[in-house]
Amino acid sequence: MSMSRRHLLVIGAVVLLLVAGGVVWFVTSRDDEDGPGRLARAVGMAPEASARIGWIDWSGIREELDADLSAASPTEDVEEFLSDGFDADVISPSALVSSAPTLQTDFGFSPATVDWELFAQSEEGAIVIVGLPDSLDLDRVEDQLEELGYQKPSLDDDVWIGGPDLLATIGGVSQELAFITIDRDRRVLAGSDQSATLETWRDDQRGTGLDDGIAEVADAEEGALAASIYAADYACVALSMTQASDADRTRGAELVAQAGDIHPYRAYAIAALPGGDVRVAMSFETEDQARTNADTRSQLAAGPAPGQGGAFPDLFALGEVTADGTVVVLPLDPQPSTYVMSDMATGPVLFATC
Structure with a gap:
């Protein structure tokens, strides 16, 4: 399957721009022994x-793909890098890929x-x-935003107004870039297709002190190159067996009954390492x-994969499943020429059943 086609299947069209160098500790630090990890801080x-x-x-x-790129790199090099990232199955959660050429040439930054x-x-x-x-x-x-036609706000932390008409003149970017705001204290730029989302964003951030399922699975996925993190309500729709055929749903129900007790989770995450x-x-x-679910879900993840086709061992080798406090971790070693990261982030996924 081509990169563009598969990416549309996995992501859909939601692109947004945020520019953040972050204070140096936030952007450049990969390990922080005294506080939340890099992923946890971003999720916050x-x-x-x-x-x-x-x-x-x-x-x-x-770094993983040994890609030597800069702001001056031609778009052909950027597209080759993204193609390699697609082949490595590490870019499926991105909202920037489809806009990368325009970001590289017109906005001055890109993947x-x-x-x-x-x-x-x-x-x-969405943001x-x-x-x-x-x-x-x-x-x-x-300066580049002004050159592109965005209306500069009177205050630094207000919203830059673009709108769908401006984006149509720029071309090659998502509606999620219609409105932009810059947090200079943290060197973060946020974009959305709705100005109201950006107007309330600073006051509505999660922060790093929440004790919920998303925070727990984000902590478990620290160090990931890419991750898809879902709250329970979203995961139960996105990964549901209701998306499977009648025969696969029946087979899935049989396998769940055979596995034993299955409890609903608070959050689900899958990450490429x-x-x-x-x-x-x-x-x-x-x-x-x-x-309990470390046992039952590992049994499901080692058996047939109704809805996905075949069996899960055709897609990955399952490592030792562990329960650390309230979090269950399933290590997956993908088989050659498979897309486990992106495939297991979209349903139906039997071992992610609610």
Whole structure:
């Protein structure tokens, strides 16, 4: 399947721009022994109501793929890098890929140069946040926005007005870039297709102190090159066996009954790791539930895969499943020429059943 076709299937068209170099400790630090990890800090910037979060460590992916890129790189090199990232199955959660050529030439940054990217979606709206290296000149970013036709706000932290008509003249970018705001204190730029989302964003961020399922699975996926993180309500729709055929749903129900006790999770995450491995994390209400589901869900993940086709061992080798507190972790070693990260982030996925 071609990169563009598969990416549309996995992501859909939601692109958003956030420029963030972040204070140096936020953007450049990969390990922080004294506080939340890099992924957890980024998740903390998502709106509190977020039900779906996509994380991309662009700097880590460039390192993983040995890609030597800069703001001056031609779009052909950027597209080759993204093609390699697609083949490695590490870019499916991104909201920037389809806009990468225009970002590289017109906005001055793209997946070739950004440090990280976070896409967050809720019933109230969507936002994409992208961290940029400290070397990026934010004044130059604002100059480029003005050159493109965005209306500069009177205050630094207000919203830059673009709108769908402006985006049509620019071409090659998503509606999620229609409105932009820049947080200069943290060197973060956020974009959305709704100005109201950006107007409330600073007051509605999750923060890093929440004790919920999303925070738990984000912590379990620390160090990931890419991750899809879902709250329970979203995961139960996105990964549901109701998307399977009648025969597959019947077979799935039989396998779940045979596996034993299955409890609903609080959040689900799947992540692509350096070196090619994939890791699934699920958060449960209690430690007892986690221990039980470590057994039952590992049984499901080692058997037939109704809805996906064939059996899960055709897609990955299952490592030792563990329960750490209320979080269950399933290590997956993808088989050659499979797309486990992107496939297990879309339904139906039997072992992610609610």
